[in-house]
Amino acid sequence: MLNKLENEYGRFKSDFSDENLYNFFVTANHLKDYLRNTDAVTQRILDNFASDQDIKDSMDLCDKAKHHTLTKRPNPTTWTWSGEIGGAPIGVLAIGEGDKRVLFSGTRDIDVDWLADRVMLKWRDFFALHGLANQA
Numbered sequence: 394m395l396n397k398l399e400n401e402y403g404r405f406k407s408d409f410s411d412e413n414l415y416n417f418f419v420t421a422n423h424l425k426d427y428l429r430n431t432d433a434v435t436q437r438i439l440d441n442f443a444s445d446q447d448i449k450d451s452m453d454l455c456d457k458a459k460h461h462t463l464t465k466r467p468n469p470t471t472w473t474w475s476g477e478i479g480g481a482p483i484g485v486l487a488i489g490e491g492d493k494r495v496l497f498s499g500t501r502d503i504d505v506d507w508l509a510d511r512v513m514l515k516w517r518d519f520f521a522l523h524g525l526a527n528q529a
Contacts, residue, residue, distance in 0.1 A: 394423075394424050395517070397420055398421055401416045401420045401421075405417040406509075414509075415454070419455045421448075421516065422451055425439055428525075434525070445515065450503055454508075
């Protein structure tokens with residue numbers, strides 16, 4: 394499954410589309426379910442990993458795509474800001490810079506591209522730390 398996440402990450406990084414964005418975050422979120430069913434690590438280890446804010450934000454993007462509205466956690470929204478004049482708040486993007494997708498959750502705003510980088514790094518580290526190369 395880590396290999397699948399790596400593939401989705403590569404697609405997302407090369408083509409910043411809604412489909413690739415959600416495919417990456419859905420796969421990232423479901424890695425926990427996959428590992429839970431393999432007994433490769435304990436539930437406590439998975440729960441501890443899932444308590445990380447980046448992993449929670451990843452889960453919110455996944456669940457929001459599936460359910461449209463979250464009722465048990467803050468209901469996040471995503472916006473795409475553009476480098477065109479009037480396409481983003483002043484100072485967020487330079488004119489002509491391109492698009493930036495942002496997740497708003499509670500009082501936080503998170504660059505979705507940055508979040509994907511962080512989530513991918515954390516899953517790689519998790520697999521390495523727990524010797525899960527054969528589970529990849």
